Amino acid sequence: MRGWRALGLLGGGAILLLFPLFLEQYKLYLASLTLVYLILAIGLNLTLGYAGQISLAHAGFMSFGSYAVAILGPLGVPFEGGIIVGTAIAFLWGLVLGFPALKVKHHYLAMVTLGFNIIVFLVLRNWESLTGGSFGISGIGRPHWGPLRFLSDRAYYYYILGWATLVVASAYWILHSRWGRAFRAIRENEMRAEVVGVSLRNYKLMAFAIGSAYAGIGGALFAPLLTYIDPGAFTLDRSIQFLMMVVMGGLGRFEGPFIGAVVVTLLPELLRASEGFYLIIFSLAVILMMLFMPKGLVAAWDWMVCRLTRRTVSPAHPPPPPEPAAVLEPE
Amino acid sequence: MPLLEIRQLSKHFFHLSALSHVSLSVEPGELLGLIGPNGSGKTTLFNCVTGVLRPSRGHVFYQGEDITKLTADAVYHRGISRTFQLIQLFPEMTVLENLLMAAQERTGTLFTRLLRRDETEETDRALKLVEYLGLSGVKDNLAANLSYGQQKLLDFGMALMPDPQVILLDEPMAGVNPTMIKALVTHIQDLNARGYTFVVIEHNMEVVMSLCRRIVVLSQGEKIAEGTPAEIHDNADVMDAYFGS
Amino acid sequence: MTDVLQLFVAGVSIGAIYAMAAIGFVLLWQTSNTINFAQGEFVVLPAFLMVLFWTVFRLPFAAALLATLVVSTLLLGLLVKAVLVERLLKMGVLPLVIATIGLSMLIRYSLQQFWTPLALPFPALFSRAPIRVGEVIFTREELMNVLFAALVIGALQLAIRRTKLGWAMQAVAQNRNLAAVLGINVSRLVGLTFMLNAALTAVAAILVAPVYLVKYDIGIGIGLKAFYAAIIGGFNQIRGALLGGLLVGLVETYSAAYISNQFRDAFALIMLIGVLLLKPEGLWGIKEEWM
Numbered sequence A: 001m002r003g004w005r006a007l008g009l010l011g012g013g014a015i016l017l018l019f020p021l022f023l024e025q026y027k028l029y030l031a032s033l034t035l036v037y038l039i040l041a042i043g044l045n046l047t048l049g050y051a052g053q054i055s056l057a058h059a060g061f062m063s064f065g066s067y068a069v070a071i072l073g074p075l076g077v078p079f080e081g082g083i084i085v086g087t088a089i090a091f092l093w094g095l096v097l098g099f100p101a102l103k104v105k106h107h108y109l110a111m112v113t114l115g116f117n118i119i120v121f122l123v124l125r126n127w128e129s130l131t132g133g134s135f136g137i138s139g140i141g142r143p144h145w146g147p148l149r150f151l152s153d154r155a156y157y158y159y160i161l162g163w164a165t166l167v168v169a170s171a172y173w174i175l176h177s178r179w180g181r182a183f184r185a186i187r188e189n190e191m192r193a194e195v196v197g198v199s200l201r202n203y204k205l206m207a208f209a210i211g212s213a214y215a216g217i218g219g220a221l222f223a224p225l226l227t228y229i230d231p232g233a234f235t236l237d238r239s240i241q242f243l244m245m246v247v248m249g250g251l252g253r254f255e256g257p258f259i260g261a262v263v264v265t266l267l268p269e270l271l272r273a274s275e276g277f278y279l280i281i282f283s284l285a286v287i288l289m290m291l292f293m294p295k296g297l298v299a300a301w302d303w304m305v306c307r308l309t310r311r312t313v314s315p316a317h318p319p320p321p322p323e324p325a326a327v328l329e330p331e
Numbered sequence B: 001m002p003l004l005e006i007r008q009l010s011k012h013f014f015h016l017s018a019l020s021h022v023s024l025s026v027e028p029g030e031l032l033g034l035i036g037p038n039g040s041g042k043t044t045l046f047n048c049v050t051g052v053l054r055p056s057r058g059h060v061f062y063q064g065e066d067i068t069k070l071t072a073d074a075v076y077h078r079g080i081s082r083t084f085q086l087i088q089l090f091p092e093m094t095v096l097e098n099l100l101m102a103a104q105e106r107t108g109t110l111f112t113r114l115l116r117r118d119e120t121e122e123t124d125r126a127l128k129l130v131e132y133l134g135l136s137g138v139k140d141n142l143a144a145n146l147s148y149g150q151q152k153l154l155d156f157g158m159a160l161m162p163d164p165q166v167i168l169l170d171e172p173m174a175g176v177n178p179t180m181i182k183a184l185v186t187h188i189q190d191l192n193a194r195g196y197t198f199v200v201i202e203h204n205m206e207v208v209m210s211l212c213r214r215i216v217v218l219s220q221g222e223k224i225a226e227g228t229p230a231e232i233h234d235n236a237d238v239m240d241a242y243f244g245s
Numbered sequence C: 001m002t003d004v005l006q007l008f009v010a011g012v013s014i015g016a017i018y019a020m021a022a023i024g025f026v027l028l029w030q031t032s033n034t035i036n037f038a039q040g041e042f043v044v045l046p047a048f049l050m051v052l053f054w055t056v057f058r059l060p061f062a063a064a065l066l067a068t069l070v071v072s073t074l075l076l077g078l079l080v081k082a083v084l085v086e087r088l089l090k091m092g093v094l095p096l097v098i099a100t101i102g103l104s105m106l107i108r109y110s111l112q113q114f115w116t117p118l119a120l121p122f123p124a125l126f127s128r129a130p131i132r133v134g135e136v137i138f139t140r141e142e143l144m145n146v147l148f149a150a151l152v153i154g155a156l157q158l159a160i161r162r163t164k165l166g167w168a169m170q171a172v173a174q175n176r177n178l179a180a181v182l183g184i185n186v187s188r189l190v191g192l193t194f195m196l197n198a199a200l201t202a203v204a205a206i207l208v209a210p211v212y213l214v215k216y217d218i219g220i221g222i223g224l225k226a227f228y229a230a231i232i233g234g235f236n237q238i239r240g241a242l243l244g245g246l247l248v249g250l251v252e253t254y255s256a257a258y259i260s261n262q263f264r265d266a267f268a269l270i271m272l273i274g275v276l277l278l279k280p281e282g283l284w285g286i287k288e289e290w291m
């Protein structure tokens, strides 16, 4: 198993490094966009998939990153400075928004976050002196380290890839710590988690804030990719798009966001011929998927991996082993 | 000073009064029985003590500290743990993970829990417990895939895992086969002898009478009797509560 | 002062429509734990149907109304329940949330693609000629909206208080398992609630259409207001949804008039967040206990 995983990592890494060399501009853009979405989906998967808190404000948090680099860049702040500021703002607002999240059950949380996204959108549109209002901000610069400039689309792809690697690694690291276990405990049985000492307040705030911070990073990388942003890029619709991404990928599974980001970015391209029908097909797909594959596409992925590694698919619920009654004599 | 003291505790659900003015105290090292017909408020009492429910009136003191308003996690950190009548586990975690989960919050701070990776000590303890409870064979199975009896034992193990001072057991023997009941009784006595304090809700009179030296009886949310097994056995009110007059 | 009163009538008139959508929303939540993210589209679709029957097929008003009611209760009530809810109900809240988001997109974009991306005019049902009472001026339309909404909501309240169906609904809302044990056919009741909701949103549609015009995407706004209303008033009580609807209508009207039209959506939201922080069970709801 370990061997397979290492092989997969190496192979995946090699592909991600090499294939952009052969892509033309638009495909390169799509590849970069997929990586940005991956970062955002990992964040939402942490909040929703692992800690069970629905967030419909992900696009709002994303906008903090985008506007931070767009506004700070012209003031001479290095790009990474912008990322840090945007991420910090997203993190702090995540904490703030996490507070009502503690008091309310998740149908309310959906509402609060949804409302937050609308407020962010309204503020972006109306605070013209800072955000340029509905015209947005154009000519957003790309990062450079001294003589090393990430100006070309290809170079910027590698820059994003670097950040994506960092995000994936850090998420892996968090989720395999005691925090990750606590998040899962909260999702699986909130009351029980509290009774074994899990501070719902601390962990929920952290899950929410870290998920939002990842959105901030994704947003910061998103702005220079297009070199232009306006409030329309951060609407509720986009938040819902991220939600669909993690749900389609598979909630609470590490592989989920990878699958979700690829599918949601590439599906519109594949369905390009269908023009406006894309959204109809997409919404139908969402409904069908909830009905027939509620665990997400990762379920299909599991099946494939099992076939490839020639292991038998273990049934979801193997019959319980016999009662160890006889074993249970006192020591 | 009693270890755990409940003073005039009341809990209302809308108009239903599930507990009214219940007072009782638990001495350190005691093995107290809590009995009463179904719906008499026993589970509600546990819920109010452990912070799962907020009492409507009254107070809970633990080692002299008023813990009435604490949340469940804060109560846990004081050293009180419990099991559940309706078993509550983390179904998608393995037996071992369930046990580790039950202890991980006991030590360190939020941030050391992120940074400190080493878990050998806790794993050792969990493995010992698994063996003690006879769950070694299933330690890597998901909790959801255990049999009812095994789940009951795991729930019990999770209560022991953080090395608490007081353990509240809510009908630990219900639905468990006789061999396992015997084993559980021995476990409880054994642990009690090592200094753990227990409060046990149990319907099996035989078990309660043999296990506990003191018994409290609830009926319709009120405490109607308290005393040694013999006293309870001869108490007319208790018979009334159980069988009607 | 007359401004204040005039705006009050306008606010109540739009609030009454929100209240109807909110009440349906609350009923769905109570009987089936469905958070219907497509509630807005449940208002839009009947509006389109009404346009179809009335101005395209040129049916007489009453026949068009009846056809709209029947088709929407069948489509949005029975069909949605049978296909989506039946299967997803057992799986908890989130799958239904996602599925109804999918459904809202499906309805919205289908209307846009297959019908029109433009706004359709909708004939006014009642005269907009001003009526004067002293200094205060309002329209017959506003008055009739309030009247109709009051009638429908009153009838619904009465039905829930007095009929066996209403009793069963309350029982399911309080404890689904217990209700099943008591011999209530929960699945059928959920179906009935979905049909009732569809009828409510259809009535709301017909009242709101002349005000907003009929466009594929107006559901987003209406759905949101219904949500706000339900949460502000209280998610577990019909009276809460009623109060919430009126409040949202009023806040929206007053803030647009006196503070800023650009942020008119924001004020209802701020009220929402305030309520969530201070009284999460809603202004007129009941605290829920768990376990």
Ligand SMILES: Nc1ncnc2c1ncn2[C@@H]1O[C@H](COP(=O)(O)OP(=O)(O)O)[C@@H](O)[C@H]1O
Residues within 6 Å of the ligand: B013, B016, B018, B036, B037, B038, B039, B040, B041, B042, B043, B044, B045, C289, C290, C291
């Ligand atoms: N969350 C709750 N909401 C409403 N009533 C409850 C709740 N929990 C318990 N009750 C009621 O309180 C009473 C006491 O219940 P419980 O404490 O579970 O009794 P016991 O454990 O002694 O059988 C019962 O009548 C029960 O129906």
Ligand SMILES: [Mg+2]
Residues within 6 Å of the ligand: B042, B043, B044, B085
């Ligand atoms: Mg009980």
